[in-house]
Amino acid sequence: MNAPELTINEALLIVDATNGIIIHPDILAEQLLWMNVEDAIQMDALDKKWEVDGAALVNKLKALSNQEAVTLLEKIKQFWGEQYHQANSRQRVIDIGFATEPLITPTEAAKLSGKSLQALAGLAAKGVITRYNDPNEPNPQRRTRYVKSEIKKLGRGRMRKA
Numbered sequence: 001m002n003a004p005e006l007t008i009n010e011a012l013l014i015v016d017a018t019n020g021i022i023i024h025p026d027i028l029a030e031q032l033l034w035m036n037v038e039d040a041i042q043m044d045a046l047d048k049k050w051e052v053d054g055a056a057l058v059n060k061l062k063a064l065s066n067q068e069a070v071t072l073l074e075k076i077k078q079f080w081g082e083q084y085h086q087a088n089s090r091q092r093v094i095d096i097g098f099a100t101e102p103l104i105t106p107t108e109a110a111k112l113s114g115k116s117l118q119a120l121a122g123l124a125a126k127g128v129i130t131r132y133n134d135p136n137e138p139n140p141q142r143r144t145r146y147v148k149s150e151i152k153k154l155g156r157g158r159m160r161k162a
Helices: 008-017 029-044 054-062 066-079 089-095 106-113 117-126 148-155
Strands: 131-133 144-147
Touching: 008 029, 008 054, 008 066, 008 089, 029 054, 029 066, 089 131, 106 117, 106 144, 106 148, 144 148
Parallel strands: none
Antiparallel strands: 131 144
């Protein structure tokens, strides 16, 4: 069973909200997930921190079957596993397949935004957009990717420095 489609920020909110939870066998996985996420949104404003529609994410989690929730819990375990400190969190949710937000090549990003490759690299260096490595690209010189939704916002002039 596949996990639901999540943006990078939704995945980061979930791993943030579930950091340190103990999975109790008497609680169904789907209840464990949405309850922890909802509590973290209400108590710690994680929806604001990660710029996510908290209510929509909780509803998405409430709609999961138990098997889909178990799949997400496995992804959470993977995220917090022994390799955790070897990559930044955003890259990590991509590497383990937790986030399914579309990534595009620099050439595609340049066409979509109307900016040059050099301008995109400069914006990434300043933290305006985020550069990722595609773990599925075998050529290390061609691994750079950008999040399509960030590039779309950039094209509309709505990006702000992180």
